[in-house]
Amino acid sequence: MAMASERVSLWTREGALAALILFQAICASFFLVDVLEDIRDTGHFSVLLNVELFANLGLMGAIVVEARVLWAMLRRQAMSDRALSAAQGAMAELMESQFRSWGLTTSEADVASFTIKGFSIAETAELRGSSEATVKSHLNAVYRKAGVSGRAQLVSVFVEELFEGPIGRGAKPQQPGV
Amino acid sequence: MAHQDTLHTDFPEPKAEQAQGAHRVWDPFVRIFHWSIVGLFGANALFTSPKHDLHHYIGYTVAGLVAARVLWGVIGTRHARFSDFPPSPSGALTQLSDMANGRRHAHIGHSPLGALMIYNLLATLLVIAGSGWLMTTDAYWGVAWPKEVHEAAVNWAEISVAAHVAAVVFESRRLRVNLARAMITGKKVFTGGRR
Numbered sequence: 001m002a003m004a005s006e007r008v009s010l011w012t013r014e015g016a017l018a019a020l021i022l023f024q025a026i027c028a029s030f031f032l033v034d035v036l037e038d039i040r041d042t043g044h045f046s047v048l049l050n051v052e053l054f055a056n057l058g059l060m061g062a063i064v065v066e067a068r069v070l071w072a073m074l075r076r077q078a079m080s081d082r083a084l085s086a087a088q089g090a091m092a093e094l095m096e097s098q099f100r101s102w103g104l105t106t107s108e109a110d111v112a113s114f115t116i117k118g119f120s121i122a123e124t125a126e127l128r129g130s131s132e133a134t135v136k137s138h139l140n141a142v143y144r145k146a147g148v149s150g151r152a153q154l155v156s157v158f159v160e161e162l163f164e165g166p167i168g169r170g171a172k173p174q175q176p177g178v
Numbered sequence: 179m180a181h182q183d184t185l186h187t188d189f190p191e192p193k194a195e196q197a198q199g200a201h202r203v204w205d206p207f208v209r210i211f212h213w214s215i216v217g218l219f220g221a222n223a224l225f226t227s228p229k230h231d232l233h234h235y236i237g238y239t240v241a242g243l244v245a246a247r248v249l250w251g252v253i254g255t256r257h258a259r260f261s262d263f264p265p266s267p268s269g270a271l272t273q274l275s276d277m278a279n280g281r282r283h284a285h286i287g288h289s290p291l292g293a294l295m296i297y298n299l300l301a302t303l304l305v306i307a308g309s310g311w312l313m314t315t316d317a318y319w320g321v322a323w324p325k326e327v328h329e330a331a332v333n334w335a336e337i338s339v340a341a342h343v344a345a346v347v348f349e350s351r352r353l354r355v356n357l358a359r360a361m362i363t364g365k366k367v368f369t370g371g372r373r
Binding site for chain 1: 272
């Protein structure tokens, strides 16, 4: 859950954009120094200098635009990271509270969450370091306590829960003409 | 702002980022080095005549100081060592992301962006001193490129210094740590911290 400061890799679009901005900023600064020196040496603007200056202004304008885009990308990325962990946290919480309300034991809750995550009985047994028979009996207890017929229905309890919020709220009758 | 900070502190964070109170970070060598470079580079860039010996002696002194700083980066105190601030593009991007998202992660030693600036300035100073020295040698006396490199590197150093000062002001305000004062007293005082 350490999403507060998710590391941003260089090998992302954000990294590429930052590298491009840095490169262009270096070019722009050299260009600007050149223009300033020319003005100092000649003491006036010439048409050629103005062309140079405008080219540089264009470059600097692009840098500003790119910097704003990078800023927005970094914000969006952090926001989606946050939303994802919030959703992950909420899902785990939801599962825990549901397991409690079904009155599952700790082992049963463990087996239930492995099952929901898609592990087979054999895999669950290996992960928990118990025999397949034990896992099966835990699983039967889970199905019985939850009142479901099997794995698919167990998963669907939570899938339904996930859909309920947004769809329930969004499923208001359509107002005609709005 | 308040909204973002609330979201941010909902989650536990690595210990290193919970900077609170005063931390002794910059040893006397680092501080003397920093302000010597400020004075000597400023003098050569703005005041001394390139034709005079003084300009050359100051240049050699800067080169010697940078060499000493590099050595100190290997054997020095904790936050002076290069291993404490390795060049890290992804760290720098993460710091940019912190800025964009209003997350205040104060770094006890050098920040990743600050570290990149240090490497940039150290390398640029060496290029300036090296090309300047070449201009005084018999073999390269009157050859155009050392002079061009020397002048371009000085321009680059001046731009870097401007960016460095602007970044220090910006980060001091953002993180509520007086970074310039820390380079004088050696202590970073984290006021207010993260709320």
